Amino acid sequence: MNKRSNYISSWMRVIFLLLIDQLSKHYFFSNNLNTGISFGWLINFSLVFWLVITAFVFILIWLIKTPSKTTYGQWARELFIAGAVSNLIDRFLFAGVRDWLQLPFWSVSNNLADIWISLGVLGIIAEESFSARKHQTK
Numbered sequence: 855m856n857k858r859s860n861y862i863s864s865w866m867r868v869i870f871l872l873l874i875d876q877l878s879k880h881y882f883f884s885n886n887l888n889t890g891i892s893f894g895w896l897i898n899f900s901l902v903f904w905l906v907i908t909a910f911v912f913i914l915i916w917l918i919k920t921p922s923k924t925t926y927g928q929w930a931r932e933l934f935i936a937g938a939v940s941n942l943i944d945r946f947l948f949a950g951v952r953d954w955l956q957l958p959f960w961s962v963s964n965n966l967a968d969i970w971i972s973l974g975v976l977g978i979i980a981e982e983s984f985s986a987r988k989h990q991t992k
Contacts, residue, residue, distance in 0.1 A: 864932055871936035872943075875966040879944065879952040886963045887950035907945075914938050922981060930977025937970035 917935055922928040944951045953963035 864928060867929075868932050868936045868939075871933065871966075871970060872940045875937065875940040875970070876943065878966050879940075879954060882954040883952045884954050884963075886953045887948060888953045888963070889950040910938060911942075917978075923985065924981055926977060927981035930974045930981060932974075933970040934974025934978065937967035937974060940967040941965075941971070 914935060917931045922931055941951045951965065951967075953965050953968075955964045955966065955969075957964060
């Protein structure tokens with residue numbers, strides 16, 4: 855595959871994940887609107903809340919502009935971008951994120967986007983750690 859088709863495939867996967875999350879929120883939503891950030895932290899709209907959202911947007915821009923060197927790193931970026939954009943859509947349309955997924959080992963509700971963001975962050979950290987370790991051994 856050439857670079858252009860990789861780019862298109864990547865965005866198609868992001869859009870697909872975003873649509874799955876939005877449809878799941880529509881179908882399973884149980885009136886649990888999270889007006890805070892991840893895991894219900896910072897419930898009120900404070901300065902810290904907006905600083906976190908701003909940082910999130912800058913990370914999103916960095917991820918879009920900085921392509922990954924590995925396949926799993928690209929998948930991690932796609933998961934993060936899809937989850938972040940889906941939750942930002944909720945935030946703008948509903949003034950909060952629609953949570954519906956109650957995990958048995960967690961006391962707060964989540965959604966698929968939250969899971970994708972978490973998996974994306976873990977994948978990005980793993981990619982950066984492995985590439986840093988690879989550069990140290992050379």
